[in-house]
Amino acid sequence: MLYIQRPSNYIVSLIILLPLTLLCITFLLPLSAYLSNPLVAGSSCVGGTAGNVRAAPAADDDAGHRPEISVLVGVHTTARKHSRRHLIRMEYALQQTPALRGAARVDVRFALCARPMPPEHRAFVALEARAHGDVLLFDCAESADQGKTYTYFAGLPSMLGAGAGGSRPYDYVMKVDDDTFLRLDALVETLRAAPREDMYCGVGLPFHDRAFPPFMLGMGYLLSWDLVEWIASSDMVRREATGAEDVTTGKWLNMGNKAKNRVNVFPRMYDYKSAKAEDFLENTIGVHQLKQDIRWAHTLEHFNLTTLELFNF
Numbered sequence: 049m050l051y052i053q054r055p056s057n058y059i060v061s062l063i064i065l066l067p068l069t070l071l072c073i074t075f076l077l078p079l080s081a082y083l084s085n086p087l088v089a090g091s092s093c094v095g096g097t098a099g100n101v102r103a104a105p106a107a108d109d110d111a112g113h114r115p116e117i118s119v120l121v122g123v124h125t126t127a128r129k130h131s132r133r134h135l136i137r138m139e140y141a142l143q144q145t146p147a148l149r150g151a152a153r154v155d156v157r158f159a160l161c162a163r164p165m166p167p168e169h170r171a172f173v174a175l176e177a178r179a180h181g182d183v184l185l186f187d188c189a190e191s192a193d194q195g196k197t198y199t200y201f202a203g204l205p206s207m208l209g210a211g212a213g214g215s216r217p218y219d220y221v222m223k224v225d226d227d228t229f230l231r232l233d234a235l236v237e238t239l240r241a242a243p244r245e246d247m248y249c250g251v252g253l254p255f256h257d258r259a260f261p262p263f264m265l266g267m268g269y270l271l272s273w274d275l276v277e278w279i280a281s282s283d284m285v286r287r288e289a290t291g292a293e294d295v296t297t298g299k300w301l302n303m304g305n306k307a308k309n310r311v312n313v314f315p316r317m318y319d320y321k322s323a324k325a326e327d328f329l330e331n332t333i334g335v336h337q338l339k340q341d342i343r344w345a346h347t348l349e350h351f352n353l354t355t356l357e358l359f360n361f
């Protein structure tokens with residue numbers, strides 16, 4: 049007599065399928081959501097099905113506390129600069145301390161144009177995008193003065209799925225060069241005290257007009273989300289899309305009578321001078337003109353991002 053019956057095929061398939069189903073739910077759904085929209089992948093588990101992920105408002109951090117402000121930092125770079133992106137990715141990841149995450153959600157993304165894209169760059173960029181989920185690829189030609197900045201700001205609302213009447217995906221959107229080092233905590237501290245709307249922040253030029261500069265230098269500047277949406281919807285801005293990118297952004301805002309709130313952070317973002325401590329300001333927000341590795345090294349050393357422990361035995 050058979051005391052222990054063979055489990056029916058039904059039970060067997062249930063035993064095999066159940067873990068698989070759980071695996072799908074816990075892993076594959078977020079993964080596919082992540083691939084379809086890496087910007088909001090952090091909050092993808094909250095929503096419904098994959099592929100239907102909407103831009104969520106600022107995600108809560110680990111403690112369930114919603115950071116006060118959210119910033120999208122778009123590093124404008126070109127496809128071939130894989131190793132530079134690797135460095136920038138690390139230094140911004142290291143700055144995501146619990147204190148920073150408690151104060152703000154700062155999402156750093158790399159903004160690239162899809163043209164030209166030789167095959168080897170395309171393959172490597174695709175690897176980065178899939179592995180890190182921090183690449184924003186825009187349909188534009190890679191040249192700062194040919195409208196890349198326009199495409200970036202104008203493309204973000206639809207890329208982020210920000211629909212009519214919906215909550216804004218970010219309070220601020222930044223454009224920053226890939227030869228600029230940003231101190232995220234100093235940036236966030238400045239933004240906490242800044243207006244949330246109709247706001248344009250950066251290093252103003254010309255220097256004599258401190259209170260209401262006509263434009264902010266291209267090394268790094270921010271717009272509040274309402275201005276990003278305005279850029280996306282304005283025919284005038286579309287007609288004026290090209291030109292020296294930083295002057296041009298100021299021109300749109302001036303022509304449109306926008307950005308009544310201008311926050312000039314001069315001189316807290318500046319060009320690199322030397323490795324000497326006195327050539328870095330204590331309240332630095334950004335250091336620009338970091339094209340060579342050695343300049344990055346000096347800057348990262350100065351701001352204590354490179355502490356290395358020597359193992360003695």
Ligand SMILES: *[C@@H]1O[C@H](CO)[C@@H](O)[C@H](O)[C@H]1NC(C)=O
Nearest residue numbers: 328329330349350351352353
């Ligand atoms: C870096 O660390 C040293 C030693 O703790 C400290 O004296 C210095 O002020 C730090 N520098 C900056 C820029 O925070």
